[in-house]
Amino acid sequence: MRISQFPLHTLKETPADAEVISHQLMLRAGMIRKVAAGIYNWLPLGLRVLRKVEDIVREEMNRAGAIELLMPAVQPSELWQESGRWQQYGPELLRLRDRHQRDFCFGPTHEEVITDLVRREFSSYRQLPVNFYQIQTKFRDEIRPRFGVMRAREFLMKDAYSFHLDQESLEQTYQRMHQAYSRIFERCGLKFRAVRADSGAIGGALSHEFMVLADSGEDAIAFSDAGEYAANVELAEALAPSTPAPAAGEPMQLIDTPEAKTIKELVEQFGLPVERTVKTLVVTAADEAGGGLVALIVRGDHELNAIKAEKLPEVASPLRFAGEEEIRAAVGAGPGSLGPVNLPIPCIVDRSVSVLANFGAGANIDDKHYFGIHWERDVPLPKVADIRNVIAGDPSPDGVGTLQIARGIEVGHIFQLGEKYSSAMGATVLDEAGGSRVVTMGCYGIGVSRVVAAAIEQNYDERGICWPSPMAPFQIALLPMNMHKSERLREGAEALYGELVAAGFEVLFDDRKVRPGFMFADMELIGIPHRLVLAERALDAGTVEYRGRTDADSTEIARAELIGFLRERLAF
RNA sequence: CGGGGUGUAGCUCAGCCUGGUAGAGCACCGCCUUCGGGAGGCGGGGGUCGUAGGUUCAAAUCCUGUCACCCCGACCA
Numbered sequence: 001m002r003i004s005q006f007p008l009h010t011l012k013e014t015p016a017d018a019e020v021i022s023h024q025l026m027l028r029a030g031m032i033r034k035v036a037a038g039i040y041n042w043l044p045l046g047l048r049v050l051r052k053v054e055d056i057v058r059e060e061m062n063r064a065g066a067i068e069l070l071m072p073a074v075q076p077s078e079l080w081q082e083s084g085r086w087q088q089y090g091p092e093l094l095r096l097r098d099r100h101q102r103d104f105c106f107g108p109t110h111e112e113v114i115t116d117l118v119r120r121e122f123s124s125y126r127q128l129p130v131n132f133y134q135i136q137t138k139f140r141d142e143i144r145p146r147f148g149v150m151r152a153r154e155f156l157m158k159d160a161y162s163f164h165l166d167q168e169s170l171e172q173t174y175q176r177m178h179q180a181y182s183r184i185f186e187r188c189g190l191k192f193r194a195v196r197a198d199s200g201a202i203g204g205a206l207s208h209e210f211m212v213l214a215d216s217g218e219d220a221i222a223f224s225d226a227g228e229y230a231a232n233v234e235l236a237e238a239l240a241p242s243t244p245a246p247a248a249g250e251p252m253q254l255i256d257t258p259e260a261k262t263i264k265e266l267v268e269q270f271g272l273p274v275e276r277t278v279k280t281l282v283v284t285a286a287d288e289a290g291g292g293l294v295a296l297i298v299r300g301d302h303e304l305n306a307i308k309a310e311k312l313p314e315v316a317s318p319l320r321f322a323g324e325e326e327i328r329a330a331v332g333a334g335p336g337s338l339g340p341v342n343l344p345i346p347c348i349v350d351r352s353v354s355v356l357a358n359f360g361a362g363a364n365i366d367d368k369h370y371f372g373i374h375w376e377r378d379v380p381l382p383k384v385a386d387i388r389n390v391i392a393g394d395p396s397p398d399g400v401g402t403l404q405i406a407r408g409i410e411v412g413h414i415f416q417l418g419e420k421y422s423s424a425m426g427a428t429v430l431d432e433a434g435g436s437r438v439v440t441m442g443c444y445g446i447g448v449s450r451v452v453a454a455a456i457e458q459n460y461d462e463r464g465i466c467w468p469s470p471m472a473p474f475q476i477a478l479l480p481m482n483m484h485k486s487e488r489l490r491e492g493a494e495a496l497y498g499e500l501v502a503a504g505f506e507v508l509f510d511d512r513k514v515r516p517g518f519m520f521a522d523m524e525l526i527g528i529p530h531r532l533v534l535a536e537r538a539l540d541a542g543t544v545e546y547r548g549r550t551d552a553d554s555t556e557i558a559r560a561e562l563i564g565f566l567r568e569r570l571a572f
Numbered sequence: 573c574g575g576g577g578u579g580u581a582g583c584u585c586a587g588c589c590u591g592g593u594a595g596a597g598c599a600c601c602g603c604c605u606u607c608g609g610g611a612g613g614c615g616g617g618g619g620u621c622g623u624a625g626g627u628u629c630a631a632a633u634c635c636u637g638u639c640a641c642c643c644c645g646a647c648c649a
Contacts (some may be wrong), residue, residue, distance in 0.1 A: 012582045012598065012610065015644050039640070091573090092647075109649095143573070143647070157649055209649095218648095306646095318646075413649065445648025482607055517609030525610095535608070545608095 002511045003440040007044055009524050010424070020216055022456035023148030025465050027525040031452075037151030038145025045526060046452070048473035050156065053451050054135055057158045064180035065337040066131040066160050066541070069159065071113045073137055077103035079112035083424050094141045099115050099230055106139040111421045114161040118439070119427035122251035125165045128429060128439065131173055135448060160444040161423070165431060169308040170440050174206065174416055177444045181210050181412050184446065189468025191457055193408065195221045196231035198307060206416040210446075211408025214457040221408050222390045225402025225440060233405065236308045236390045237397040240351035242517040247356060250372040252341075258367040259338030261464065266360065266369065274301045278349075280338035282327050283309065283314040285346065293322050293330050297340055297349040299356070302388040308389050314348060337362040340379050343369050347382040354384040409454040410447075415443040465527030466549050472510040476500060479519045479534040481510065492539050496562075503563050505570070524549065530569065532562075 009030035016033075018024040026032045031046025042050055058068065071386075074096065080086035081507035086103075094106040109112070114132060124130065138157045145153045160177070164170040180193065190212050197209040209232055211221050223230035232330040260266040267274045277300030285294040294314050298304055310317040317508045319381075327335055330345050337360030340347055360371045375381040394403045421427070422439045431437045452471070469475060478500065497509045508528060510519045523531055533545040533554070544562050547554035548569075557565050 009582095010610095011583060015583070016578090016585090019643075034641090090647095138649080140648070144643095144645090146643085151648075154640090155649070159649085410649065445649050450649055479608095487609080515607055515609085515611065517607090517611085520608080521610045533608080 001507065002509045004511050006508070008522065009043065010525055010527070018148065018456065020147045021460055022150060022453040025456055025460060025525070026148055026453065029465060032149060032513060032525075038151070040149055040152060040154070042207050043474050049452050049467070049471055050449060052471050052473075053188060053448050054156070054158075057135065057184055057223035057446055057448060060180045060184045060187070061133050061158070061160065061297040063183075063456075064131075064176045066133045066180075068134060068164075068352065070136065071107070071110050071117075073139070074104050075107045075109055075110075075113055077105065079116055079425075083112050083306060083421055085112070085114075092141050092143075093097075094139050096563060106169070107136075108138055108140040109445075110134070110159055111134075111161065111441075112425070115421045115427050115441070117426045118163050119422075119425060121379060122163065122439075123282050124426075125429050125431045125437070128161060128238060129164045129169045129173055131162035131442075133158060133444075140487075141557065150457075151451045152449065155450065158446040158448055162442040162444070163427070163439045164291045165429065165437060165439065167440060170416055170442050174414060174442050177414050177442070178208060181414065181446070183464070185210060185411070185451075187202070187339050187470055188451060188455065190411075190451075190458060192224060192411070193221060193230050195223070196235055197413065198232065198235045205418060208414050209410050210412030211412075212411050212451070212454040212458055213406055213408050214454065215407055216457050217409040219408050219410055220389075221406050222394075222403045223403040223406065224396035225404050226400065227396055227398055229396045229398045229400065229403075231397075234305065234387050236403070238302075238305075238351065238388050238390045239395050239397060240355045242395070252372045252374070252378045254363055254365075255369050255371050256367060257337075257369045259299075260289065260369070261334075267300070268372070269289070270360070272360050275299060277301075278339065278345075278353050278356070278359060278361045280340070280347075280362060281334070282338065282345070284320045284322060285314055285318045289306050289314040289320060289346070293326065294347050295338065295340075295343060295345055295347040297347060297353050297361075298388045298389055299350065299352045300351065302352060302391065302534050303387045304407055307371055308385075312348065312387070314346060314383075314384055331364055333362070333364045333366050337366050337368060338364055339370060339373075340382065341373060342379075348387065349382055349387050350388045351384055351386055352388065354381060361517050409450070411451050411454050412444075412446045415442060415445045417443050417544070427503075448514040459527075461550070463521070464525035467527040467529055469529045469570060471527050472506075472527060475506045476517075476532060476566065477523040477532050478507050478509045479523065480510070480529065481516050481517070484513045486536055489534065489536055489539060494533050496497070496534060496544070496559075499563065503567070509536075530566070 011028045014024045015027050018027055033041045035041055052312055069295055077086055096104045135158045139154050142153050147150055162173045192210055192212045194210050197207045203277055220233040222233050222236040227424050260269050263277050264277055266277055279298050281294050281296045281304055285292050296304060296309055306319045309315050310319050324335055342364050357374050359373050360369055361373055363370045390403050393407045396403050419438050419440055422441055427439050428436045455471055456465050461570055478497055480489055483490045500507045529549045531547045538545055542559045543556040544559055545554045546557050
């Protein structure tokens, strides 16, 4: 491709409304332009990258035995009524009405449509299992779209849905999808991890997320430094330290702590180790548990995990923290002075708290704490549960190694759905014995447009994007130095361009009449992985200058060996 | 949806406080010089200052409404 014939609209300055690096660089490189909040044009350069990802996804899905189809973006409300999600989904579902006043939505996902298709078309167990996929535009009316295409409202998604007679068959396909996803992200050249995940609102049992590792990621993942264990921090099980509680020593004392409202202040002022403090968080109790408030206690250096807490029968879902007034009314002391001793409301303690001894906590009297608390001796041990986030250094829940924490961007998610949609919508087949059986389902998503942004978050430097080769919009940038001044150089560049194209490389030939520095800056910004510079000097010497996007220096390659050299370099 | 902020040229922004009829840099067009790291000079095009109303002799500037966008919180590929 000649740049003279390709709209390359790079920006020298960063648009003011871009927060994260991928958004900034995609705008500056001229890959995308905003049309409205969370809605983007993909310019030709960006589209080339998107198509690269799409092609890899399509190849690997096909290889894994999935069958491509295409479902409508606009879906009738009746199907969503059947699954119950017309009511449940909430304002994130973009609802539309046609000229006959019939309700529709712009599909945020396609379980209803695919289940409807399958119940009509499939009637025998002999036709199963089957796994359908599509690559299609979705719309989710996010409350707050942000970070460019990373969290857009309209986005490109690969979604797949599998149908099975039994759980065993579902598990086989689930495993194949797990492998296919791993291959996809490996082929994209991304560092990623598959982690156990919460199945969330979509429902179902087993679920894994595929996370591209990047410091800017919105999710935290926990993984074992020695074993296979990896899970979203939301889900990762937090064990209690295995050391047994020491025997009771000092008696419990009531201490004046007027200046210590926070754990940090308590630790600083009284020299108490933070691992022997606890914090008491007060949340709304579940109606089934009698309403009112319930206290959740975690160690001073730990954080409450809201998702785990919500799952407790005693705790209202969604989790809601009590205000200071409510706490005072129920406990008689303010939030900075709460603790398990003499606490007038129900209480649940984290596993790590249950094994503490000789620890400090608020006394439920303003400006006072108890130090030297021992369970059972000073206060009965309340209900114990896993309610905290794991932290680096915790033992791995599978007993192999210790946990590390990393940040990631969720680019894929696979679920074993079970019968949630098939039973609600009556998707059945006849089994061997002629009986009617509700099919069981899996679903598998990849945020194709998000993969593009995630790749940039993981691969950039101060000059711009550093595409992994398989995702790059072009593989090679061909930059002749001041070609307009030398007919000889023009001929040499044209010849080389022709040769590279004939050899099957995707070449971006900078035939603009611009200064060298301008060319370098543009090619580095848009992240072309391989750069060839052609100058008169080199022409005389019979060489071409090569430099990889992340190389420290360039190297001179003999013109005659160039194609072979590139073939080797670009093999992926 | 709650809290905070911003709307002035394609982009980044100044001007607003203290009303007097709109500017800079980059980008774009023309010419000349320059040419291995986002060049320089000269000339040029482009903005009813988000929008509606109000105050005023006069509004980008002050007031009110409204819309859009961005940032912080709960959701997700």
